Amino acid sequence: xxxxxxxPPKETSEPVGFAEHSPLRRLLSWEGAxxxxxxxxxxxxxxxxxxxxxxxxxxxxxxxxxxxxxxSLTLTLLVVIGEIDLSIASNLGMCxxxxxxxxxxxxxxxxxxxxxxxxxxxxxxxxxxxVTVVGLPSLAVTIGxxxxxxxxxxxxxxxxxxxxxxAAYTTWPAKTLGSxxxxxxxxxxxxxxxxxxxxxxxxxxxxxLYAIGSNKEAARFAGIRVKxxxxxxxxxxxxxxxxxxxxxxxxxxxxxADNANGLELTVVAAVLxxxxxIFGGRGTLPGVLVAVLLVGVLRxxxxxxxVSTETLMLVTGGLLIFSVLxxxxxxxxxxxxxxxxxxS
Amino acid sequence: MxxxxxxxxxxxxxxxxxxxxxxxxxGGTTKDSTDNASAGPASSASANPDAPLKExxxxxxxxxxxxxxxxxxSDKGGEKAVGEFKGTYKEVGPSDASASSxxxxxxxxxxxxxxxxxxxxxxxxxxxxxxxxxxxxxxxxVTFDSDAAVAGRDxxxxxxxxxxxxxxEVQLLAKQIGEKGKIAILSATPxxxxxxxxxxxxxxxxxxxxxxxxxxxxxxNDDDQKSFQETQxxxxxxxxxxxxxxxTTVGIAAAARxxxxxxxxxxxxxxxxxxxxxxxxxxxxGTVKEFELWDPGKLGYLCAYTAAALASGxxxxxxxxxxxxxxxxxxxxxxxxxxxxxxxxxxxxxNIDQFNF
Numbered sequence: 001x002x003x004x005x006x007x008p009p010k011e012t013s014e015p016v017g018f019a020e021h022s023p024l025r026r027l028l029s030w031e032g033a034x035x036x037x038x039x040x041x042x043x044x045x046x047x048x049x050x051x052x053x054x055x056x057x058x059x060x061x062x063x064x065x066x067x068x069x070x071x072s073l074t075l076t077l078l079v080v081i082g083e084i085d086l087s088i089a090s091n092l093g094m095c096x097x098x099x100x101x102x103x104x105x106x107x108x109x110x111x112x113x114x115x116x117x118x119x120x121x122x123x124x125x126x127x128x129x130x131v132t133v134v135g136l137p138s139l140a141v142t143i144g145x146x147x148x149x150x151x152x153x154x155x156x157x158x159x160x161x162x163x164x165x166x167a168a169y170t171t172w173p174a175k176t177l178g179s180x181x182x183x184x185x186x187x188x189x190x191x192x193x194x195x196x197x198x199x200x201x202x203x204x205x206x207x208x209l210y211a212i213g214s215n216k217e218a219a220r221f222a223g224i225r226v227k228x229x230x231x232x233x234x235x236x237x238x239x240x241x242x243x244x245x246x247x248x249x250x251x252x253x254x255x256x257a258d259n260a261n262g263l264e265l266t267v268v269a270a271v272l273x274x275x276x277x278i279f280g281g282r283g284t285l286p287g288v289l290v291a292v293l294l295v296g297v298l299r300x301x302x303x304x305x306x307v308s309t310e311t312l313m314l315v316t317g318g319l320l321i322f323s324v325l326x327x328x329x330x331x332x333x334x335x336x337x338x339x340x341x342x343x344s
Numbered sequence: 345m346x347x348x349x350x351x352x353x354x355x356x357x358x359x360x361x362x363x364x365x366x367x368x369x370x371g372g373t374t375k376d377s378t379d380n381a382s383a384g385p386a387s388s389a390s391a392n393p394d395a396p397l398k399e400x401x402x403x404x405x406x407x408x409x410x411x412x413x414x415x416x417x418s419d420k421g422g423e424k425a426v427g428e429f430k431g432t433y434k435e436v437g438p439s440d441a442s443a444s445s446x447x448x449x450x451x452x453x454x455x456x457x458x459x460x461x462x463x464x465x466x467x468x469x470x471x472x473x474x475x476x477x478x479x480x481x482x483x484x485x486v487t488f489d490s491d492a493a494v495a496g497r498d499x500x501x502x503x504x505x506x507x508x509x510x511x512x513e514v515q516l517l518a519k520q521i522g523e524k525g526k527i528a529i530l531s532a533t534p535x536x537x538x539x540x541x542x543x544x545x546x547x548x549x550x551x552x553x554x555x556x557x558x559x560x561x562x563x564x565n566d567d568d569q570k571s572f573q574e575t576q577x578x579x580x581x582x583x584x585x586x587x588x589x590x591x592t593t594v595g596i597a598a599a600a601r602x603x604x605x606x607x608x609x610x611x612x613x614x615x616x617x618x619x620x621x622x623x624x625x626x627x628x629x630g631t632v633k634e635f636e637l638w639d640p641g642k643l644g645y646l647c648a649y650t651a652a653a654l655a656s657g658x659x660x661x662x663x664x665x666x667x668x669x670x671x672x673x674x675x676x677x678x679x680x681x682x683x684x685x686x687x688x689x690x691x692x693x694x695n696i697d698q699f700n701f
Contacts (some may be wrong), residue, residue: 051455060451108372145479161443163469166373174473252444252470261442303452309410309439 028277030327031287038294045301052301063251065296066185067092067244067260069289071267071275073196074237076288078167079271080200082211082280083131083138083230088241089263090149091123093256095245097153100255108114109169114241117242123149128231137328138234144265153257164250170253192240197285205229213280236277269316270295273323296317357421391660393667398656400433403648404453406446406463408490410437413621414640415464417701418489421644422462428670429652431459443467450474454481460645460651463497464489472496484654488647489640491682494509498654498661499681500648504688506538509591510545512636512688513616514553517587520613520633524555525586528578530599530616532566532592542591559585561667564595571598579608590616600626620691620699628692642699646672646685 045052050302052058071088078085102112123145130141173185201208211219212226220226249255274291276283295316302312405422405429407415419435426433436453438445446466451474453461462477465471465487475485485492488501517527529546531539550556559582564571571594579585590596596618603609609631618635626632627656649669650659659665661681668674675683691699 051457054455055457057451060448060455064448090455103375106375108374108377110372159468161467164375168373170473174477248444251473252447252467253473254443254467256443256467256470256472258442259444262440299448300452303448304455306434306436309437313439 010135025055028108030330031284033289034273034275034287034294035290038297041294041297041301045297049301049305052304054306056179057300057304059176059183061296061300062186063183064300065188065292067248067263068267068270069189069292070192070240070244072270072292073192073285074233075267075271075283076276076283077196077209078237078278079235079278080209080280080283081230081233082216083137084142085127085234085237086264087127087145088237088267089260090146090153091120091238091339092248092260092263093153093258094123094149094156095120096249096255096259097157097240097243097257099249101156103165103255111164113246116246117239118246120242121235121239124235124241127238128234129236132227132231141227147151149176157255157257159257163253170250173247173251190267193285193289200285210281213282217258219287266295266316269320269323272302273319275327278324279284279326357410359657391662391665392657393665395431395657397652397658399430401429401459401655402651403431403433403456403460403462403651404458405435405644406453406461407435407437408464408466409441409657410435410439413701414619418640418644420689421641422648425645425670426650431652432517441466443470446471447474450478452477454483458483458656460484460486462486462488462647462651463492465492468492474494484590484648484651486651486654488643494680497681499650499677499683501643501650502682502684503643504685506541508687510542511549511591513591514546514549514614516581516634516636516690517589517613518553518556520615521586523553526557526559526582526584527587527589528559528582528585530571530574530578530588530590531559531563532559532594532595534563539591546589564598566592566594568594568598571595575599575602579606579612585612587613593622597622600631604629604631619701620696621701624692624696627691627696634690634692636688636690638685639699642672643685644669646675646683650683
């Protein structure tokens with residue numbers, strides 16, 4: 001039953017012809033390629049799209065991808081260990097609806113914020129429990145909770161919207177750092193990205209994540225507590241969804257059950273476009289962040305240039321397919337090149 | 345080992361809860377302690393009713409959703425109006441009608457320096473911050489079909505007032521059944537706000553027709569299947585029923601489908617609120633004589649003229665100001681910047697082919 005599926009890219013399939021850190025290797029890496037693509041897109045947009053480089057537009061463009069960026073951080077970790085969490089956007093919607101209910105019940109906003117993040121984490125823990133203790137595949141579990149959490153959101157708030165949150169909080173996301181076109185949520189994203197980036201790329205835990213993603217069994221025999229790490233990553237994913245819900249709700253000053261409907265697909269697309277292998281074991285956080293920026297720049301510039309919504313959907317879908325296809329194609333081409341060099 | 349780990353997890357969770365509760369005990373900002381009476385940017389400019397409509401105004405339409413036949417018609421109306429006052433028209437919008445998807449488009453239109461935005465709000469509040477920013481940058485904002493919070497826009501073009509809708513539906517049916525006989529109402533859900541308001545006005549209007557007797561208000565829950573069964577049930581319970589009013593587009597289409605294939609076709613009259621595309625075949629096969637709705641094309645047309653009048657300084661959105669809207673004639677701004685389109689549009693076999701939505 002073996003079809004001609006391209007082999008999953010693994011660190012072990014690196015070509016022998018390159019030195020570890022040669023500039024050529026960096027250029028050929030996926031991260032290098034999409035960084036170049038991002039720079040190219042920014043240049044084209046700056047000179048080709050009127051109003052793109054304006055500070056008002058740049059600030060708004062960042063706000064449009066804040067939640068995607070937050071959710072992509074923990075999703076990167078999960079995909080690296082070979083799992084996935086498709087319930088993040090529904091979890092966000094449920095947390096947002098909960099904020100509305102609690103606010104209507106007269107609870108203080110300072111209590112609601114940590115409570116929302118906690119509920120997000122608990123929802124993540126349910127995913128983690130079903131995956132690690134019950135032993136179900138995360139794809140199936142989180143497709144289930146995708147529906148479950150969105151359903152809970154509607155149970156909580158129905159088709160109503162709660163919109164009378166205090167102005168001090170709802171105006172916060174649009175405030176910028178002095179005169180720089182950097183809104184506060186961007187600062188939050190940068191801090192979180194640094195923390196997650198350090199965990200992934202500079203700690204033993206981070207290295208063990210790649211080990212789990214490459215070979216779960218081997219990682220377990222090497223003494224890595226696979227289930228425990230998996231469980232807590234799902235909890236973190238849920239907590240980040242709760243945090244994203246807080247920002248989303250304030251940003252639109254509207255708690256609604258349908259908030260962020262379908263956002264999980266954009267987040268998954270960004271993570272894959274960032275070079276994280278859907279088969280696990282491979283990918284970097286900087287790559288994902290560049291991909292999130294690329295998605296944001298493309299969307300913003302295309303809308304500003306009056307490109308129709310239909311075209312926009314084609315571009316997003318095309319990027320997703322490209323992001324899954326291209327790394328495999330690159331690996332395949334490298335392998336061919338290596339074989340030819342070896343045989344000559 | 346397992347126990348220890350579990351105990352640690354419990355301890356961690358307990359600590360989180362404790363922190364949360366501590367925060368709660370400290371009090372803070374609650375619903376009751378905040379005053380959210382936020383007014384929009386006050387328009388200090390005074391209106392000059394004699395100012396001519398400027399040429400070259402850039403007016404953008406932002407519907408709830410693109411590729412939705414209803415908004416395609418309304419935006420076509422807007423395009424016609426913009427053509428009349430020699431402006432530049434464009435339509436942009438999201439492909440899904442979720443709460444926040446319009447915000448990005450509003451920001452973009454602001455960035456592009458449009459003179460006016462005609463928007464049908466997906467969420468009355470979610471787009472207000474973006475609209476406020478737009479207005480601070482000199483963009484005139486007019487909502488149509490679905491209003492945003494008053495603080496977020498200059499004016500609202502209202503498609504129909506509930507009293508007109510309720511009363512005219514009764515008048516239509518009275519004409520069709522000769523003002524005599526048992527009638528029923530097929531509504532949406534028992535707590536649908538719009539429908540209940542209209543039904544109150546229907547009951548009041550019915551007092552003028554002593555020959556007509558309302559025997560039942562049935563609820564199809566805006567579900568096609570349920571509405572179909574409710575219609576069936578009504579005719580079983582009241583075989584001498586003369587007419588049905590269904591003030592919901594789902595209900596009237598389901599009821600028409602049932603009637604058209606039943607022996608009651610042509611004997612039981614059906615009217616209410618429907619869209620021409622859903623009702624066309626039933627009007628043509630004689631099941632339905634007349635039904636009504638507003639004309640979205642006129643709605644978009646009026647919205648474009650309102651935006652142009654605002655951008656030209658003819659009006660500022662205050663109650664009592666008057667302006668001309670092309671072929672629709674003169675309009676007066678009502679309370680809270682609302683402008684009423686006018687009486688509903690009645691559709692029958694003669695005119696239904698002129699409408700496509």
